[in-house]
Amino acid sequence: MRRFLFVGPSLPDAREHAGDGIRILPPVKAGDLLALEPGPGDVIGIVDGLFHQVRSVQHKEILYALQCGAAVLGAASMGALRAAELAPFGMRGVGRVYADFASGRLTADDEVAVVHTDREHGYRCLTFPLVSLRYTVERLVELGRMSPREAGELIREMRAVHYMDRTFGRLAGKPLKSAWIDAKKDDAILLIEEMSKEISPERPDVPNTIYLHAWRLGQEISGHPLRVFQLFGRGYEELHARLVEDAIRDECASRCGPEAPAEFPDPVLNHACHEGYLTPGDTTLLPRLRPWLTEAERTGEPPAILLRKAVTRAFRMLPDVTPDAEAARRLRSPQLQARARDVRALATAINLNAESRLPGFSAERVPDERLAQLASELYGVRRDELEIAARMRGIPGADVLLAALRPYYLLAKYNPETVALSLDISGRNP
Ligand SMILES: [Zn+2]
Structure with a gap:
C-alpha cells in the first residue's frame, strides 16, 4: 500500500x-x-x-x-x-x-488561493488566503475583541481585493496577529x-468517457515518439486521416452491417448518414461543417473531398477505438523511433544550452502566443485554425498541441529542417 x-x-x-x-x-x-x-x-x-x-x-x-x-x-x-x-x-x-x-x-x-514562492524557496506565502482571515475575525468576534460590523467590513474589503494582492501588509494595524488562524495548515x-489511519476505499463506477480516454492516452504518449511524429512528421495528417477512416469503416461494419443504406459512393460518408450526421442532398451541410475546414481548403477543394475531411475530423472515436495505438504500431520501426529520440534529445540539449546562457530563459515558460505563432507557420494555417491543425494530427485540441510543442520551440523555430521528419510507413520505399 x-x-x-x-x-x-x-x-x-x-x-x-x-x-x-x-x-x-x-x-x-x-x-x-x-x-x-x-x-x-x-x-x-x-x-x-x-x-x-x-x-x-x-x-x-x-x-x-x-x-x-x-x-x-x-x-x-x-x-x-x-x-x-x-x-x-x-x-x-x-x-x-x-x-x-x-x-x-x-x-x-x-x-x-495564495501567491507563494517555489519549492526551492520553501513555499513561503506572500499573500494570505481569505479563508484564514474569515476564521480569524470570527474567533475575534467570539472573544469579544472585534465587533461583528468591523469583522464584516474587513471581510468585504478584502474579498474585493484580487487574491494576488491580499498581502499581509494590508492587514497592518488590525488586531489579528495573536488570534491568526492558519486554516489551511490546520x-x-x-x-x-x-x-495514517486504516482507510477502506469506495469504488465508484465511473463511465470511461471519450474525454477520459483521450486524455489518458495523451498522458501515456506525452513522452512517446508518437508525439514527435504527430508534431513534425511530414504527411502525418494523411496517416491520421487514413487511420480514422479505417476506424469509421470498422465501426460501420460492426454496428450497421452490410445491409445498411449506401447513398454515397464513400463508406465514410455513408456511416455519417447512418449515425445521423449527414443527410444526402442537404445543402446546409457544408456551411455547418465550416469549423472543421481551413480557409484554404474551403476555397480550393471540391465539396465531396471537403465533406469527407470534415466528417473524418469531427468523428468521435469510441473510447476503445483509437487511431493512436495503431499509429504507434505503424511507426514502430527502429529507424523512425531512433529519429524521434534524436529530435527529442536535440531539443533538450538546445533548451539546456539556452537556459545556461540566457538568464531568465526557460523552455517551460515560452508564452502560448509564441507557440501559436510557430504552430501556425509550421502547419501553414491561420492562428484561429490551430484547433483544426491539432485534430488533423490526432492531437485532441489546440491547447494540447501547444503544450506538446513547447519543449521543441527553440529547435523547431531555428532549425526547422532538423524537425522535418519523413514518415516512411508504407514499407515500399527503401
Ligand atoms: Zn454505418
Whole structure:
C-alpha cells in the first residue's frame, strides 16, 4: 500500500508531520494522479494544487484513481475544493475548509488561493488566503475583541481585493496577529492524521468517457515518439486521416452491417448518414461543417473531398477505438523511433544550452502566443485554425498541441529542417 500527499505552501514542513509512511509530492497538477498509476489500497491525499500557471488536476483523473481502488482525500486548499465537488463519487474531504465548501458556506475558489514562492524557496506565502482571515475575525468576534460590523467590513474589503494582492501588509494595524488562524495548515495536518489511519476505499463506477480516454492516452504518449511524429512528421495528417477512416469503416461494419443504406459512393460518408450526421442532398451541410475546414481548403477543394475531411475530423472515436495505438504500431520501426529520440534529445540539449546562457530563459515558460505563432507557420494555417491543425494530427485540441510543442520551440523555430521528419510507413520505399 502506498501513500502520497500533494502539498506545498499550506504546510511547507509537511515532511516532519507526515513521517516516513507518506511520500510527499509537490502541489498537484493535471496528469500527476495518472502518473502514480493508482491501484487498490493506495491512499492519495491532496492539499495544494497548481491552477494558474498550468492545467489543474482534472476531476476525471481523481475519479479514475477512485475507480482503480485508491482512496483519495482532500483538504485545506485545492484538495478541499475537489473533495467538495467529488464527495458524491467517493472522494473524502477532511477539515473545516472542506466542510465549509461542502455545505456551501464558502463558494469562491479564491478563498484558498495564495501567491507563494517555489519549492526551492520553501513555499513561503506572500499573500494570505481569505479563508484564514474569515476564521480569524470570527474567533475575534467570539472573544469579544472585534465587533461583528468591523469583522464584516474587513471581510468585504478584502474579498474585493484580487487574491494576488491580499498581502499581509494590508492587514497592518488590525488586531489579528495573536488570534491568526492558519486554516489551511490546520486542515493539512488533519489530513495527514486521517491518511495514517486504516482507510477502506469506495469504488465508484465511473463511465470511461471519450474525454477520459483521450486524455489518458495523451498522458501515456506525452513522452512517446508518437508525439514527435504527430508534431513534425511530414504527411502525418494523411496517416491520421487514413487511420480514422479505417476506424469509421470498422465501426460501420460492426454496428450497421452490410445491409445498411449506401447513398454515397464513400463508406465514410455513408456511416455519417447512418449515425445521423449527414443527410444526402442537404445543402446546409457544408456551411455547418465550416469549423472543421481551413480557409484554404474551403476555397480550393471540391465539396465531396471537403465533406469527407470534415466528417473524418469531427468523428468521435469510441473510447476503445483509437487511431493512436495503431499509429504507434505503424511507426514502430527502429529507424523512425531512433529519429524521434534524436529530435527529442536535440531539443533538450538546445533548451539546456539556452537556459545556461540566457538568464531568465526557460523552455517551460515560452508564452502560448509564441507557440501559436510557430504552430501556425509550421502547419501553414491561420492562428484561429490551430484547433483544426491539432485534430488533423490526432492531437485532441489546440491547447494540447501547444503544450506538446513547447519543449521543441527553440529547435523547431531555428532549425526547422532538423524537425522535418519523413514518415516512411508504407514499407515500399527503401
Ligand atoms: Zn454505418
